[in-house]
Amino acid sequence: MLDHLILQKTRLARLAPLVLSALLITQVAPVAASDHGHHKVQAKFNQAGELARPANIKEWISIGASVTPKDMNNGKPAFPEFHYVYLDHASWSHWKKTGEFREGAMIAKELVSVGSKSSASGSGYFAGDYVGPVAVSVKDSKRFAKSNNWGYFVFGDDKALSAPADESCVACHKANAAQDMVFTQYWAPLRAVSPKK
Amino acid sequence: MLDHLILQKTRLARLAPLVLSALLITQVAPVAASDHGHHKVQAKFNQAGELARPANIKEWISIGASVTPKDMNNGKPAFPEFHYVYLDHASWSHWKKTGEFREGAMIAKELVSVGSKSSASGSGYFAGDYVGPVAVSVKDSKRFAKSNNWGYFVFGDDKALSAPADESCVACHKANAAQDMVFTQYWAPLRAVSPKK
Numbered sequence: 001m002l003d004h005l006i007l008q009k010t011r012l013a014r015l016a017p018l019v020l021s022a023l024l025i026t027q028v029a030p031v032a033a034s035d036h037g038h039h040k041v042q043a044k045f046n047q048a049g050e051l052a053r054p055a056n057i058k059e060w061i062s063i064g065a066s067v068t069p070k071d072m073n074n075g076k077p078a079f080p081e082f083h084y085v086y087l088d089h090a091s092w093s094h095w096k097k098t099g100e101f102r103e104g105a106m107i108a109k110e111l112v113s114v115g116s117k118s119s120a121s122g123s124g125y126f127a128g129d130y131v132g133p134v135a136v137s138v139k140d141s142k143r144f145a146k147s148n149n150w151g152y153f154v155f156g157d158d159k160a161l162s163a164p165a166d167e168s169c170v171a172c173h174k175a176n177a178a179q180d181m182v183f184t185q186y187w188a189p190l191r192a193v194s195p196k197k
Numbered sequence: 198m199l200d201h202l203i204l205q206k207t208r209l210a211r212l213a214p215l216v217l218s219a220l221l222i223t224q225v226a227p228v229a230a231s232d233h234g235h236h237k238v239q240a241k242f243n244q245a246g247e248l249a250r251p252a253n254i255k256e257w258i259s260i261g262a263s264v265t266p267k268d269m270n271n272g273k274p275a276f277p278e279f280h281y282v283y284l285d286h287a288s289w290s291h292w293k294k295t296g297e298f299r300e301g302a303m304i305a306k307e308l309v310s311v312g313s314k315s316s317a318s319g320s321g322y323f324a325g326d327y328v329g330p331v332a333v334s335v336k337d338s339k340r341f342a343k344s345n346n347w348g349y350f351v352f353g354d355d356k357a358l359s360a361p362a363d364e365s366c367v368a369c370h371k372a373n374a375a376q377d378m379v380f381t382q383y384w385a386p387l388r389a390v391s392p393k394k
Contacts, residue, residue: 058386059289062259064309065279068321077319084262084386092256112261112385119383120373122274124265125322126383176317186316186323188309189255189281 041088043106043138050161051153054136057108060086064187067125069114082112082127085187099196101180105139133157137169137181148174150181238285240303240335247358248350251333254305257283261384264322266311279309279324282384296393298377302336330354334366334378345371347378 041060044052065084068077087095091105115128134155138144144151152169153162178185238257241249262281265274284292288302312325331352335341341348349366350359375382 058390059258061256062262062281062283064324065259065262065281066316066318066321066323067264068316068319072320077321079318081321082262082385083318084259086259115383115385119263119265119380120369121263121276121280122265123269124263124274124278126263127261127385129385130389172317183316186312188279188312188324188326192327193255 040090041106042104043140045143046161048163049143050163051136051138051151053134053155053160053162054088054106054108057086057110057134060088060108061092061189063087063092063107063190066186067114069125071114079109079111080131081114082125084110084112086110087190095190096193097195099194101139101182103139103141107137107182109135133159135165135169136162137173139180148181237287238303239301240337242340243358245360246340247360248333248335248348250331250352250357250359251285251303251305254283254307254331254333257285257305258289258386260284260289260304260387263383264311266322268311276306276308277328278311279322281307281309283307284387292387293390294392296391298336298379300336300338304334304379306332330356332362332366333359334370336377345378 041054043054046052063085065082067082068079069081070077086108088106091102094100094102094105110130111132111134113128113131114125116126117123119126136153136155138151138153139149140151141149147170150170150173152165152173154165155162173181173183177183182190184190238251240251243249260282262279264279265276266278267274283305285303288299291297291299291302307327308329308331310325310328311322313323314320316323333350333352335348335350336346337348338346344367347367347370349362349370351362352359370378370380374380379387381387
């Protein structure tokens, strides 16, 4: 019981700087309803340029899933293993109208392990549990003009705020993404609803 | 040009019975807002017990993705190849509160080909384009009492209505699904938000 309390205190102490930083967040999202009646999600940065972890990513629009399994990458894929990728609702609505990512768009990637390689529907890759950090990219032409308008952030399990990730995200998206720094070549739902065919 | 018109007429003629059937649909969904401000989606059946194809499945909640690639199934997987699986919003809200599927729950499975086996993030399976039919299951304890309360429907590209699928869906879900006829063992997002841990 005492151990438990001490552990809690230690955790609180570790979180204190995050809580303080959160108080300094300057851009508070106005509560504006999008087309779908959702509150329009807006990226929130503090004065240090750290991004606040977005809530309820699993309720954003899924723009697809890929898998880079351990057993196809010598046990060490860059992103183990399933990539579940989401776009915020307002940006999905904008995309359906324009085939482009709006200013303020956010894309999030959650990672899930491979849980099984066979099921009643055949052999393949089937999801296990959530693993690893959550990655979030934000389109903001003022903040991220130097990196083609997108910024990249990575949230470990206990992180409520993230400083911009190192240059490797930018470099890889610049070199390999099909449209506006996004790997649209792998996101079938985006391509299916784009007015640009 | 003439060919095109004839093709259009032929298509219209083929669709006519569907349009007529649609007019006979008896259960029209009341427009009730769910927790999230979404219109509550409701399964619509006609008098013959055929299900109307639900709209905007890609905007439902993603409950995960699996892949049964051709190259792991002798070229002929039962469901080629990525399975993108969705739950309607009201049922997601209910699941988060209860860890159970509400009466009226709908789950949809869309199929996407494998487009690539390597990308900047490593070797694996990456989505190509939509292929094959869309499968929809509906929980309705009155209509489907004999099959553990769930009915199964399959919509080909040109189908706006579907009669119940053959017994193979029911048999496989009965034998292999972890919870209430649903393969929750593979749907990490569902497990992550369930209050039943």
